[in-house]
Amino acid sequence: MGDYANAIPDLEFVVHKDPKFDYYRATGLLADAYARTGQLERATPYFAEATQFSTTPETLYNYANFLRLQNRAEEAREWTQKLLAKKRTLPRYMQRVERPWFRKGKTLLKELTPA
Numbered sequence: 654m655g656d657y658a659n660a661i662p663d664l665e666f667v668v669h670k671d672p673k674f675d676y677y678r679a680t681g682l683l684a685d686a687y688a689r690t691g692q693l694e695r696a697t698p699y700f701a702e703a704t705q706f707s708t709t710p711e712t713l714y715n716y717a718n719f720l721r722l723q724n725r726a727e728e729a730r731e732w733t734q735k736l737l738a739k740k741r742t743l744p745r746y747m748q749r750v751e752r753p754w755f756r757k758g759k760t761l762l763k764e765l766t767p768a
Contacts (some may be wrong), residue, residue: 681712
């Protein structure tokens with residue numbers, strides 16, 4: 654919904670109760686909310702934990718975007734390529750479900766590729 658600042662307290666509550674909630678999705682979403690509100694230093698440890706255990710396309714895309722925000726283009730490109738490689742390993746129905754993240758990943762990769 655785009656209201657990251659108001660989502661942070663709810664996500665903090667969930668993550669502090671159960672950091673593994675929804676296969677670390679809540680942790681990744683909290684990190685993304687911090688990043689999108691300009692709190693990059695607070696996002697870093699949460700992204701570190703989420704990317705260590707979660708391989709969901711949403712988490713991979715959000716982390717690549719976080720790296721882009723930090724002007725770490727090479728690392729962002731690497732994580733975006735991991736996201737796009739993930740598509741080949743998923744069953745067809747999951748490829749359809751995760752399609753928006755793969756499309757966003759392709760767009761992000763184009764932005765990160767030097768002309």
